Each structure stands twice: as structure tokens, then as C-alpha cells.
Amino acid sequence: MTENVQGSNTRFVHAGQAFEPVTGAVVPPLHFSTTYAPEAIGKLRSGYEYGRGGNPTRDALQEQLAAAEFGTHAFSFGSGLAAEDSLIRAILRPGDHIVLGNDAYGGTFRLIDRVLGGWGIGNTPVNMSDEASLAAAIEKNKAKLVWVETPSNPMMKITDIARVAEIAHAAGALLVVDNTFASPFLQQPLTLGADIVVHSTTKYIGGHSDVVGGAVIVKDDELAEKIGFIQFAVGAVSGPMDAFLTTRGLKTLGVRMRTHSENAAKVAAWLRDRKEVERVLYPGFEEHPGHEIAKKQMSGFGGMVSVQLAGGEAAARKIAESTRLFTLAESLGGIESLMNYPSEMTHASVKGTELAVPVNLLRLSVGIEDSADLIEDLERAFAGL
Numbered sequence: 001m002t003e004n005v006q007g008s009n010t011r012f013v014h015a016g017q018a019f020e021p022v023t024g025a026v027v028p029p030l031h032f033s034t035t036y037a038p039e040a041i042g043k044l045r046s047g048y049e050y051g052r053g054g055n056p057t058r059d060a061l062q063e064q065l066a067a068a069e070f071g072t073h074a075f076s077f078g079s080g081l082a083a084e085d086s087l088i089r090a091i092l093r094p095g096d097h098i099v100l101g102n103d104a105y106g107g108t109f110r111l112i113d114r115v116l117g118g119w120g121i122g123n124t125p126v127n128m129s130d131e132a133s134l135a136a137a138i139e140k141n142k143a144k145l146v147w148v149e150t151p152s153n154p155m156m157k158i159t160d161i162a163r164v165a166e167i168a169h170a171a172g173a174l175l176v177v178d179n180t181f182a183s184p185f186l187q188q189p190l191t192l193g194a195d196i197v198v199h200s201t202t203k204y205i206g207g208h209s210d211v212v213g214g215a216v217i218v219k220d221d222e223l224a225e226k227i228g229f230i231q232f233a234v235g236a237v238s239g240p241m242d243a244f245l246t247t248r249g250l251k252t253l254g255v256r257m258r259t260h261s262e263n264a265a266k267v268a269a270w271l272r273d274r275k276e277v278e279r280v281l282y283p284g285f286e287e288h289p290g291h292e293i294a295k296k297q298m299s300g301f302g303g304m305v306s307v308q309l310a311g312g313e314a315a316a317r318k319i320a321e322s323t324r325l326f327t328l329a330e331s332l333g334g335i336e337s338l339m340n341y342p343s344e345m346t347h348a349s350v351k352g353t354e355l356a357v358p359v360n361l362l363r364l365s366v367g368i369e370d371s372a373d374l375i376e377d378l379e380r381a382f383a384g385l
């Protein structure tokens with residue numbers, strides 16, 4: 001599929017970003033206007049009428065996102081969860097069912113279970129690596145949607161996208177892949193058989209921890225029409241400034257991901273050698289159960305590393321609160337390194353459920369700082385245990 005197609009970095013920089021023809025401005029202008037004057041009633045000048053329905057800055061981002069993921073259409077939303085909500089409501093109806101990974105992001109599970117569950121959408125969490133259970137869950141519930149996150153947040157599990165696509169399609173279900181952790185630089189699920197890609201663009205695509213956003217990308221006109229209608233009719237769209245910042249972030253995704261990946265590999269290797277560490281969850285290690293699949297479907301292992309501490313919850317909390325360069329905060333994928341304690345922070349909403357996260361686990365979003373400084377920061381924190 002990628003034959004005769006421009007490389008990732010070229011698409012990230014140029015798709016939807018043609019210079020502005022009147023002034024020649026190389027960066028397309030940011031359009032704040034909420035409304036557009038027609039030539040006459042019913043005769044629009046260039047297709048734009050009202051900002052919820054269309055905005056040139058958002059359109060430029062959507063073109064760039066579609067190209068980034070090898071899709072035909074992309075839709076930009078005010079957050080990752082707004083994107084997921086609009087997607088699900090566009091294609092499911094009360095009585096329909098979703099089979100999702102039992103390690104999906106807590107906020108995704110909360111949306112599907114506690115919000116959409118109230119509107120008649122059923123769900124079954126499964127271990128995506130257990131093909132028989134997956135197929136049985138789809139079959140039993142006549143599921144219309146299979147939802148995969150790979151690598152998953154924060155357990156770093158890897159799912160074989162091509163294989164799950166085959167299983168889903170054989171049962172008549174569509175496959176959604178949340179590609180937030182890998183980013184379109186390292187993995188392109190639509191080329192592996194997925195039908196739909198979702199992103200929290202808040203993370204690697206935005207890349208600078210300064211804009212919340214989400215996206216849905218597809219390669220099918222009929223699906224695109226349904227999602228486009230909900231985007232317009234519900235209106236959870238990204239604003240112009242958010243779209244502009246996300247576009248600016250996506251242009252440098254490739255160079256950032258390379259450094260994130262290099263730094264994460266060094267941090268993971270350093271952690272693995274510590275006696276205070278019980279287990280490092282990093283798909284770049286040969287012993288990681290998903291390593292071979294990750295090698296096959298990703299072009300790098302990314303910037304995320306999770307670690308379980310031998311000293312349990314107390315040790316995890318102590319490290320989380322003692323690093324200096326790794327800032328204790330929610331979110332991930334920005335240029336600065338972040339440390340998260342998922343069981344009380346990002347994944348507090350799934351405590352006590354099948355999706356609960358171990359209390360001795362820390363999630364590191366390894367930034368693009370100098371790796372020696374990051375390791376020194378960790379050394380200092382571990383010395384205090």
C-alpha cells in the first residue's frame with residue numbers, strides 16, 4: 001500500500017498544508033471566523049458556511065491526519081474521548097455490542113460502559129491475545145465493533161492487528177484501533193486491515209502538552225459519511241486554534257518519535273537492571289510477549305515504558321513523587337518526560353474492575369530530553385528508596 005507513496009515525514013509536513021495563494025504565506029492561515037458570507041442565498045463562495053460544519057484550519061488538519069494514517073477521510077474532535085463517542089454513535093445503535101481489549105484505556109472503558117451502556121450499547125472486555133475467546137465473544141454477542149489499543153495504556157500489551165482484523169471481519173464486525181501510543185509514524189493500522197483508527201491527538205500528534213484533541217480516520221466513504229454527519233450534527237469539533245496547534249505538532253512527529261523511541265529504549269534498559277524493579281513492560285525487549293508482533297507491525301517501539309516495583313505501592317508512590325525531570329502528571333506523548341501513577345491517576349476510574357491496573361506500576365512517558373539527564377534523574381529517585 002505504501003508503494004509509490006511519499007514517506008511519512010513528507011506527508012506529515014505537506015498534506016493539507018499548501019501555501020496560501022493570495023499572499024504566498026507558507027504556513028496556511030489560522031481561520032477564526034465562525035461564519036462565512038455567501039455570494040447570494042444558497043451560493044457559498046468556497047464551500048464554507050458555519051464553523052461547526054466546516055473550517056479551513058480544521059480541514060487542513062483533517063487532510064494531514066488522513067494522509068498520515070493512509071486513510072481517505074479524517075475527522076478532528078475536541079478530545080480523544082469526544083472522537084470515540086462520536087464514532088460509536090455514528091455506527092452503533094441501541095442493542096449493538098462492542099468487544100474491547102481488557103486492557104483498554106480507562107477513559108475509553110468508562111465511556112463505553114458507563115455512558116454508552118446507559119444508551120443500550122453492550123460491551124465485553126476480552127484478552128485480545130486469546131483468539132478463541134475473542135472469536136467467541138464476537139460470535140456470542142453478534143458484536144459490530146472490535147476495539148483494540150496497541151501498545152495498550154499502561155500495560156504495554158501488543159495485539160496483532162492483522163490477525164484481529166481477520167477474526168473481526170470473518171464475524172462481520174469492524175475493527176477500530178486506538179493508535180495513540182504508537183502514533184502514525186510507527187504504525188499504520190489501516191494498512192494492516194483495521195477499518196477505523198482513533199487518536200487522542202493530545203498525545204504524540206500534538207506532541208507538546210498544549211492542546212487537547214482527538215481524531216477518527218477511515219478509508220471507506222460510507223463510514224466517512226456517517227461519522228461526518230455526527231461530527232456536524234453533534235458538534236464536538238476541534239476549535240481553530242486547537243486544530244492549528246495539532247497541525248504544527250504533526251509536522252514534527254517523525255523527528256520527535258525517533259528521539260522518544262531511542263530515549264525510551266535506554267530508560268527501559270536501565271530500569272531492567274535494577275534490583276528494586278520487579279518487571280519492565282516495554283515491547284522493545286525480546287522477552288516481551290508481544291515483541292515479535294511489535295517488530296512486525298511497528299517501525300519502532302515508541303516512547304512509553306511501564307515498570308512494576310518490587311517494593312510495591314509504597315515504592316511506586318515514592319519514585320513518582322521524587323523525580324525532577326520526569327514530572328508527575330497525567331497524559332503522555334509530549335516532548336517533556338512525564339511520570340504517572342495509573343492506579344490513582346489516569347486509570348482510577350477502572351479500579352475494582354477487570355481493567356484495574358497494578359498498584360506497584362508506574363508509567364513513564366519518556367520525552368526528548370538528553371537521555372543521560374533522564375537516567376540521572378531516575379538514579380537520584382531510586383537512591384532514595
Ligand SMILES: Cc1ncc(COP(=O)(O)O)c(C=O)c1O
Pocket residue numbers: 079080081082105107108149153178180181199200201202212213214331346
Ligand atoms: C490510549 C488513549 N486513548 C484515548 C484517550 C482519550 O483521549 P483524550 O484525553 O484526548 O480525551 C487517551 C487519554 O489518555 C489515551 O491514552
